[in-house]
Amino acid sequence: MKGLSVSKAVTALMLAGLVLLPLYSSLSGNIFILTLFTRIVILALAAASLNLIMGFGGMMSFGHAAYLGIGGYAVGMLAQEGVGSGFIQFPVALAASAIYALVIGALSLRTRGVYFIMITLAFAQMAYYVASGLARYGGDDGLTIYKRSDFSGLIDLSNRTQFYYLCLACLFGVIFLIWRIVNSRFGLVVQGLRSNEQRMQAIGFPAKRYQLVCFVISGTMCGLAGALLANNTDFVSPAVMYWTRSGDLMVMVILGGMGTLFGPVMGAVVYLLLEEFLSHITEYWALIMGPLLLLIVLFGRGGIMGVLGRAGRG
Amino acid sequence: MLLVVEQFLNGLQFGLLLFLLAAGLTLVFGIMDLVNLAHGSLYMMGAYFAATFAAWTGSFVLGALMALGATLVLGIVLEVTALRHLYGRDHLDHVLATFGLILFFNEAVRLIWGPAGLALPLPAWLTVPVPILPGIHYPAYRLAIIVVALLVALLLYLGVMRTRIGMLIRAGASNREMIGALGINIKLLYTLVFGLGAALAGLAGLMQAPILTVQIGMGENILILAFVIIVIGGIGSIRGAFLAAIFVGMIDTLGRAFLPNLLRQVLSGAAASTAAPALSSMLIYLLMAIVLVVRPEGLFPAHRR
Structure with missing residues (x-):
């Protein structure tokens, strides 16, 4: 068949599955699967945002989980202080993530390569320690959110199906945005910087400024995921910012296929389902997951999307 | 006065310990160009091995030596x-890939030793306070850490700068193809360097073990400090790692010890006690940010290729 590659077909199948999932859940009465997939969709959103800077921009951020925490804490802290409206909570979450990304990005982008990986990691760890020190907001133990964000009747976040569709809409919206960004002049410049920064600079593009804007956009998107995640768990704790969570996000992006539009979604679905599946088989699931990651790195070039693409070409 | 001297020595001791960890990391990165997140796992394994072997043999020193050998072997196996x-x-x-290894090691430890931490008790002769200045005593064990780490740092320096193997290591760092063409077994050299790095991490882990408990994930927080150190010191530079490690160890320890009091002078009591723990754990990251603004390549960048 021409024009319909294997990877496109699989992607379409996956997306259709995500849209129809609540139907299956209500027909089969399996509520757990809806809860599981709400989490998957939210983390897919976070992975997609990471993919924008990592896959398209070539900026290897190892501290992306910080935004999950910042978005989450914005919701949690406001709720704690009696501000329950989502119309305030969500913009604050996005703004806080954007400001953090601006500061961290401006500092981290002075470096490149492995320095950049380590610096973003260290700053995220700093955010983790700061959150652990917030005695008023639970400190180490985290903060329980007693009431989900209130969108004054427009959408009810406590309704499982509505919340799931809200998360899915956010995911699709973000992917649409990434698609527009990547194909815009701005996106082409950022991708050009990934391939050859010196050359782009020689042509006359202010490299760092472009990268910083991209970094901030990505951080803001991930902040949205953080706000959703906090609503999903009714809880936020420093643990969402722990560096292994940043590693998880990176794995999702690589596993799915870096620099592809739907790769991170695929990666999140496969990674989290695998985790769920393995943890049912054995309590020591990481014993299998760890070496599996090693094998994926060694043999699975280009992630799932890469493998599917090669299969399509036969 | 007593407190200042004691905290100063604590800072030095912590800094030297961090150096052992950072030296292995920066050596492996500088020579093999490998980013090894699992370095912290080797630190953890060193501590677990020491606790186990010390319990078997009944001797702390014997256990520590065996653990050192075991981490060396583990490092070599891992590399190969x-x-x-x-x-x-x-x-x-x-x-x-090394993130995957961390998952594996943490889970393997949980499977073998269980989720609860272990303790590594010190022998009596290491627990006595030693007079260092008239009227000032310091725990013998912490003093021993300082001495051992300084000795290892010196040996490392002499080994890399003055011996034939060290020369080959430095040559391998600057041009691997050339040294291979000259008939040196570069594969073996890399394995050796990795084993050395692993043993250094193991040494840091087993020496820290009696001070803190031996537990899963103990290598991860300290690994991030080691990252900060090599970023500050300049990746691939052992001298930079040494100075940055002492610096970070001091700032972290002294900050935690004295910042709360300093803040209390400026802020109200409640605000100070809230801000102090967060601020003192932020201190070294702020330091790193300042270094990056001034010198993006670190304070002592190794010779760039």
């Missing part, structure tokens, strides 16, 4: 089976 295949690959591949 897994990490060797990552040389020359993208740094991102290193991060992911």
Whole structure:
């Protein structure tokens, strides 16, 4: 068949599955699967945002989980202080993530390569320690959110199906945005910087400024995921910012296929389902997951999307 | 006065310990161009091995020596089976693969030793306070850490700068093809360097073990400090790692000890006690940010290729 590659077909199948999932859940009465997939969709959103800077921009951020925490804490802290409206909570979450990304990005982008990986990691760890020190907001133990964000009747976040569709809409919206960004002049410049920064600079593009804007956009998107995640768990704790969570996000992006539009979604679905599946088989699931990651790195070039693409070409 | 001297020595001791960890990391990065997140796992394994062997043999020193050998062997096995295949690959591949190794090691430890931590008790002769200045005593064990770490640092320096093997290591760092063409077994050299790095991490872990408990994940927080150190010191530079490690150890320890009091002078009591723990754990990251603004390549960048 021409024009319909294997990877496109699989992607379409996956997306259709995500849209129809609540139907299956209500027909089969399996509520757990809806809860599981709400989490998957939210983390897919976070992975997609990471993919924008990592896959398209070539900026290897190892501290992306910080935004999950910042978005989450914005919701949690406001709720704690009696501000329950989502119309305030969500913009604050996005703004806080954007400001953090601006500061961290401006500092981290002075470096490149492995320095950049380590610096973003260290700053995220700093955010983790700061959150652990917030005695008023639970400190180490985290903060329980007693009431989900209130969108004054427009959408009810406590309704499982509505919340799931809200998360899915956010995911699709973000992917649409990434698609527009990547194909815009701005996106082409950022991708050009990934391939050859010196050359782009020689042509006359202010490299760092472009990268910083991209970094901030990505951080803001991930902040949205953080706000959703906090609503999903009714809880936020420093643990969402722990560096292994940043590693998880990176794995999702690589596993799915870096620099592809739907790769991170695929990666999140496969990674989290695998985790769920393995943890049912054995309590020591990481014993299998760890070496599996090693094998994926060694043999699975280009992630799932890469493998599917090669299969399509036969 | 007593407190200042004691905290100063604590800072030095912590800094030297961090150096042992950072030295291995920066050596492996500088020579093999490998980012090894699992370095912290080797630190953890050193501590677990020491606790186990010390319990078997009944002797702390014997257990520590055996643990040192065991981490060396573990490092070599790790290099030969897994990490060797990552040389020359993208740094991102290193991060992911060694992230997988961390998951594996943490889970393996949980399977073998269980989720609860272990304790590594000190022998009596290491617990006595030693007079260092008239009227000032300091725990013998912490003093021993300082002495051992300084000795290792000196040996490392002499080994890398003055011996034939060290010369080969430095040559391998600047041009691997050339040294291979000259008939040196570069594979063996890399394995050796990795084993050395692992043993250094293990040494840091087993020496820290009696001060803190031996537990899963103990290597992860300290690994991030080691990252900060090599970023500050300049990646690939042992001298930079040494100075940055002492610096970070001091700032972290002194900050935690004295910042709360300093803040109390400026802020109200409640605000100070809220801000102090967060601020003192932020201190070294702020330091790193300042260094990056001034010198993006670190304070003592190794010779760039």
